[in-house]
Amino acid sequence: MHWLTIQDAFLDDFAPLQPARIDWQDTTPVARDFDDPYFSRDDGPAETTHVFLHGNQLPERFAALPPRARFVIAETGFGTGLNFLCAATLFLQQAPADAVLHFVSAEKHPLTHADLARAHAGWPAFAPLCAELARHYPALTPGFHRLWLGNRRIALTLLFGDAAVRFGQLQARVDAWFLDGFAPARNPGMWTDDLFRQFARLSAPGASFATFTAAGFVRRGLAAQGFDVARVPGFGRKREMLTGHFLGGWQPAHSTPGHALVIGAGLAGATSARALAERGWQVTVCDPAGIAQHASGNLAGVVYTTPSAHATPQNRFYQSSYLHALHWLARHDFPSQPDDGALTGVLQLPPDARHRDKQQAALDSGLWPADVLRPAGSGWPDASLLMPAGGYLRPQRWCEHLLRHPHITVLPEAVETLTATQTGWQVGTGHRTHDADIVIIANAADATRLAGLHWLPLKRIRGQVSYYRATEASQRWSQAICHSGYLTPALDGLHCVGATFDLHQLEATPRDGDDARNLAELAANLPAYHADLGGADAALAGHRVGFRCQSTDFLPLAGPVPDACANPSTPQPGLYLSIAHGSRGITGTPLCAELIAALANDEPVPVDQEMLAALAPARFILRQRKKQPEWMP
CATH class of the missing domain: 3.30.9.10 (D-Amino Acid Oxidase, subunit A, domain 2)
Structure with a gap:
């Protein structure tokens, strides 16, 4: 999907969340509003393994992944996180050590921290991952929440809110789907044509799916969107379940990190450099004043x-x-x-x-x-x-901490020229010329001194x-x-x-x-x-x-730099901004860094598309040319 695509789902008002209301029946949590347990009363992990792991052929697919692979699972209904724990554990055991799992899960009624901990207490086999998830489990606020777990091999993105709306706001390439809402008869809102359309939009060619249900309208709805659907034996007392694949042939995705050059060693530059270095990029940071010597340099x-x-x-x-x-x-x-x-x-x-x-x-x-x-x-x-x-x-200690990474080199040089090449960018500093695959401009108002960026507001x-x-x-x-x-x-x-x-x-x-x-x-x-x-x-x-x-609109400029002279909706390949953080640099720069790194690596984006557009530098040119949609701020 284009990086400024507008979705009708933006009309969602991000209303306050209603946490899950749970009745505990012995060690089994039951959703009071749907009168349905979150997992099998007999053996929850075994059910997940049969339905979702084997239903998507994950043991074989994880073991066959190439180096630096990226695998994306999307799920309807995070619930207790059991499916995530099973999939993440399998991935850590079977996938190459440098592969990364992105697990994206929507949840309209997330569990409280206390209920999540109570559910996890019954699964000692997952104790380390449960403890890490408990430490980082987000506050129950609507929207996207990106968490890095498992020594940065697992990226969990929780989409709190209505599944159809949240998936409508997602930019991703999904390799496998876990369709795990409560039973269709009890929670029909999780099994709609709108949601099936989102599955098709987000699926990679040949993406797989598995679900515990064999309901006819689910089978027909998925088939109508291009999924090949089959009935297979279900788990336990459930006679049948559904599995299948989206049209096309599936190929695993993998990252190809290269050389990134970051202009500026303050909060914006340090967070951007660290986000890329942790993904395997070799990063050069140029700042003639050194680390955090400008607006980031207060005590x-x-x-x-x-x-x-x-x-x-x-x-x-x-x-x-x-x-x-x-x-x-x-x-x-x-x-x-x-x-x-x-x-x-x-x-x-x-x-x-x-x-x-x-x-x-x-x-x-x-x-x-x-x-x-x-x-x-x-x-x-x-x-x-x-x-x-x-x-x-x-702030200076924080920047130094972030830049202390074996893939990051900090040079006391001022960038004077920035020239696009056929393969990336050529950056001149007066001392030397650097070739880079991508460039992140993070030097605040000094960005306007670079060629072609005089228009920045x-x-x-x-x-x-x-x-x-x-x-x-x-x-x-x-x-x-x-x-x-x-x-x-x-x-x-x-x-x-x-x-x-x-x-x-x-x-x-x-x-x-x-x-x-x-x-x-x-x-x-x-x-x-x-x-x-x-x-x-x-x-x-x-x-x-x-x-x-x-x-001028009080939001940062974070994302691809548009071609201001031609089509402002088209980004210049490999050129990004993270500037204009005002007095909130400590707070705003990590998410902007995560966004830029996700875009550069073709990962699931950690913000909804409305926020992506609101942060996009192109928004100002589009407004000037009076092409902005009404919803843009």
Whole structure:
């Protein structure tokens, strides 16, 4: 499917999720709304093995995969995750060590963390994978959730919401289908012509399917979409089930990583480089200033987001990218020591009535589960929020951690020229010329200096942060606090207090007046903290000026660079942007890096197609030419 294809499924409103309501009958979970067990009461793993693993010939197919293969399974109904656990375990045992399994599963009513753990307790054979899944199982928010498990050999993408809608928003090439909704008679919404059409759209040539049901309308519906369908013996007391293949001959896909060059060694560049290096790419990162020396170079940054009650693409990106950033931090075990920062929660105080109403609406919307967002509690202004999983960290340490990989080389060079060739890109730095298969531009507003990118709609916003020396009282602070500015606990004995926001002043020299403004904001919003810091006598130890890069619609530009002079709907092969992250670089860059790496490797895309289009750099050219669809933000 084209990277800017519009789907009717975008009309889905990403409504709050209703978690699964389960009745436990001994060790078997039964869906109360469908009066159907999640797996066989006799032997759940054996049923999965017979129906889905052998029904799709997975033992033989996994064992025959070539090096660096990529295999994609898609499933209707994640449920307890039993099918995923069985398939992932088989893959880790049978597939080549450098092969990757993508498992994409839709679930309208996901299990709570507690119910998932209770179900997994009955399968000790899967204990290590269950523990990893439990650690990374996402918050129950609608949309796409990409998790890397099994030492990065398993990519689990959970699509929380209606299956037909979510698969309508998916870009992928599926090799095998697990059709595992509850019984058609009890859950007919999981067995519709709309869903069958999505199976056909997403299937690779020769893709297989298997399902426990042998219902006639399921057989006829799949056959109408081009699937060859056969009845075969079912499991246990079920006499028959269905298996089959999509039209065409199946061939396994495999990745061919080459050389990537990343321009910029800040948060956007470091995350992009790491996402590619972990996929086997050799990555060269060019930045004349070194690692995290520009907008990513403040002493501390806050891991947070701005919650909203409205599930627009922009607000969904803020939520999804925050959750994805937390997954990256957990997967990389960062921060791992006190000087890196800490994920001890973030308080967000409303600085005025408008923000108070917005924050209260987010709390009341149902879109933000309590493990993601909750009231701050007594002692704080009305509608103050706590993000319990957020925190603060040292951006430079995070970038250094990400770039510390055997496939990544960082060079102190400035990119001056960028020229397309027949096989990729030629990058000139003044010191030498680099040949690259793909290029990721991640140098914020400096991207406009490269040939052909003058059209980028970017703003540079000056910000000055003040560093104040910790006192005996302030050393006890453990949480970052956002208000009209922000405050962090001490790193190296210094608190970050800031930051100014100036669209019209581009002077890089720190100004005493800005330090005074930062301290005055602290006094107005957090008078007790201002007093703990020393009040008007707080000891200023330094300051730093940085320039945030922001787009005119407040979303990053992440994805392929369009051909601005010809057809803006056509991307320039192998050229990508990850810029304009504003003041949310820590939060937004991991998901953008995952998106770019997925596109470069022809993997299932980790965001829905509406969000993909909302992040696409081409959106601005399409708007200028008045070709944008109405749904684009």
